[in-house]
Amino acid sequence: MKADPLLDLKSKLFLALLVAAAIVVPMANLVAAPGSDFYLPSFAVALFGKYLTYALLALSVDLIWGYCGILSLGHGAFFALGGYAMGMHLMREIGPRGVYGDPVLPDFMVFLDWKELPWFWWGFDQFWFACLMVLLVPGGLAFVFGWLAFRSRVTGVYLSIITQAMTYALMLAFFRNDMGFGGNNGLTDFRDVLGFDLRSDATRAGLFVASAAALGLGYLLARRVTTSRAGKVLVSVRDAEARARFLGYRVEGYKLMVFTLSAMMAGVAGALYVPQVGIINPGEFSPANSIEIVIWVAVGGRGLLLGAVLGAILVNGAKTLLTGWVPEIWIFVLGLIFVLVTLFLPKGVLGAFGTLSWRSGGARRGASAQPAE
Amino acid sequence: MEFARGSMLYLDDVSVSFDGFKAINGLSLMLAPGEMRAVIGPNGAGKTTMMDIITGKTRPDHGDVIFDQSIDLTRHDETDIARMGIGRKFQKPTVFETHTVADNLLLSLAGKRGVFETLLAQITGAEARRIEEILETIRLEERRDDLAADLSHGQKQWLEIGMLLAQDPKVLLVDEPAAGMTDAETMATADLLKRIAGEHTVMVVEHDMEFVRALGVKVTVLNEGSVLAEGSLDHVSADPHVIESYLGR
Ligand SMILES: Nc1ncnc2c1ncn2[C@@H]1O[C@H](COP(=O)(O)OP(=O)(O)OP(=O)(O)O)[C@@H](O)[C@H]1O
Ligand SMILES: [Mg+2]
Numbered sequence: 335m336k337a338d339p340l341l342d343l344k345s346k347l348f349l350a351l352l353v354a355a356a357i358v359v360p361m362a363n364l365v366a367a368p369g370s371d372f373y374l375p376s377f378a379v380a381l382f383g384k385y386l387t388y389a390l391l392a393l394s395v396d397l398i399w400g401y402c403g404i405l406s407l408g409h410g411a412f413f414a415l416g417g418y419a420m421g422m423h424l425m426r427e428i429g430p431r432g433v434y435g436d437p438v439l440p441d442f443m444v445f446l447d448w449k450e451l452p453w454f455w456w457g458f459d460q461f462w463f464a465c466l467m468v469l470l471v472p473g474g475l476a477f478v479f480g481w482l483a484f485r486s487r488v489t490g491v492y493l494s495i496i497t498q499a500m501t502y503a504l505m506l507a508f509f510r511n512d513m514g515f516g517g518n519n520g521l522t523d524f525r526d527v528l529g530f531d532l533r534s535d536a537t538r539a540g541l542f543v544a545s546a547a548a549l550g551l552g553y554l555l556a557r558r559v560t561t562s563r564a565g566k567v568l569v570s571v572r573d574a575e576a577r578a579r580f581l582g583y584r585v586e587g588y589k590l591m592v593f594t595l596s597a598m599m600a601g602v603a604g605a606l607y608v609p610q611v612g613i614i615n616p617g618e619f620s621p622a623n624s625i626e627i628v629i630w631v632a633v634g635g636r637g638l639l640l641g642a643v644l645g646a647i648l649v650n651g652a653k654t655l656l657t658g659w660v661p662e663i664w665i666f667v668l669g670l671i672f673v674l675v676t677l678f679l680p681k682g683v684l685g686a687f688g689t690l691s692w693r694s695g696g697a698r699r700g701a702s703a704q705p706a707e
Numbered sequence: 708m709e710f711a712r713g714s715m716l717y718l719d720d721v722s723v724s725f726d727g728f729k730a731i732n733g734l735s736l737m738l739a740p741g742e743m744r745a746v747i748g749p750n751g752a753g754k755t756t757m758m759d760i761i762t763g764k765t766r767p768d769h770g771d772v773i774f775d776q777s778i779d780l781t782r783h784d785e786t787d788i789a790r791m792g793i794g795r796k797f798q799k800p801t802v803f804e805t806h807t808v809a810d811n812l813l814l815s816l817a818g819k820r821g822v823f824e825t826l827l828a829q830i831t832g833a834e835a836r837r838i839e840e841i842l843e844t845i846r847l848e849e850r851r852d853d854l855a856a857d858l859s860h861g862q863k864q865w866l867e868i869g870m871l872l873a874q875d876p877k878v879l880l881v882d883e884p885a886a887g888m889t890d891a892e893t894m895a896t897a898d899l900l901k902r903i904a905g906e907h908t909v910m911v912v913e914h915d916m917e918f919v920r921a922l923g924v925k926v927t928v929l930n931e932g933s934v935l936a937e938g939s940l941d942h943v944s945a946d947p948h949v950i951e952s953y954l955g956r
Binding site: 567 | 762764784785786789790794795797801802803804805806810813814815819820821822825826827828830870874
């Protein structure tokens, strides 16, 4: 019953790697001379930063799917909501520098001939308020949604379907101009964040470091939860929900806790994503996006945390390379990867690799939380 | 609830039907505190369904289900009922396969159940000692750090009984504990249950007559959802109705 330590060998390696990346990537862009072998172009910094936010998003999905068996096919919605909350702040920060020069109203509102700021935009001029909303809006939605779903004991495929319906409904809502979030164009043309120019290399480097830090903290938080006794309860719920109930665990409460936490992590990922890609639009709510996240986790290895991180980076790296090369085939390649991994690497890349070479725990075989089939 | 006085578990005229099929039909049964009772009956008699009703998994259409003289169990769900002190071993052994044997017991130990409690919980010395005691009782000390999935069928049965002990409930409902066990294991299981009884109220469902005989307690025969006969094993074995519907087949 030796407890699984918060920082096991794999975690230390991962965090060390993350710190190294947070130093090397900005240096390679800011310090190395353009043209030298060590120089990293600015677009690559933003691209890698984006991967880190995807990794955090994948981590949030693994926390609920890998450890509690909740297959959310709507996690893109929480990511997008966090992104919109940050986007709203970035819009407000444009101030009078917009095309129409209105000191308060974002351009799209002036264009729609709105006279004043809708109430739900109030407060977003404050960075701290936006940060709070990045957590509270996805977290609040997940809490209400989860409370209704888990209390009615909606599980399995049915739960997955209603999470898809949720993100689809949000997408349709955000497409509407009169929702007040910029309709199908979404929010874009951001200028700066906290006074730093978003187009400058230093800001990009800063956002990269912030993304690395968020991923590291998200990972530690996920480790804290999954290595605790509550984490063991979550796995118990995943593998034998009825048993957990008959032992006196309030299963809904555990699901609700982890679902809400996971949605907040996804929201933070979205908030860091938006300034690095420069836009957030309703397409981020598309059901296909949410399915892709699940594929990242499956590819990397479900129920391992680091598998999700690895999967997000591998799949998105492949996507970047392929779409630059032959864009049309990406969706087929993604499908193929998923099928191949499911057939030949059911535990994902890290899961397969892990059983070969990571035997750090010696006799202890129960360390990882590989889901039962 | 005068009628339930002096009982630990009291079922009166309980009925439940699934799509018009009466799985439990006017079932009445009473267990005194500290009593052990064996329940036998043919397949489909409603033995498991009766346990489902007591533990809140199935809501009866009709009838009273009273625990500890005053608690109406039909108003509570599985979690509440488990916390009030009714533990259950399933017919198909159900343990947490991806947890170690020791962790299965840790999660079953009476006490911490809330989300924030378990998030912060550190294993205490008392908890560790209790786990060792139970491991010894269920003879799985050697398998402490193995995954429950790697246990044999009989060992899983024992682990699940160990989980019941860890829960330390007032009432234990034990559904077919000897299934899949060797004769020696079966007898050891009977001994174990006999030791538990007294402090706890125990209801055991079993098809194995040797096992029931070894328990040496009052037997209730269930058939088609109601009580067919009740008494010592010899008494019910001689009952012509029981012979016709169960033993004679
Ligand atoms: N949820 C349910 N839905 C429909 N029918 C059910 C349900 N649960 C039990 N039954 C039916 O009720 C009857 C009683 O089943 P139960 O499992 O209680 O029998 P049992 O006495 O435990 O039998 P066994 O000795 O085979 O375990 C069976 O005919 C079963 O098919
Ligand atoms: Mg049964």
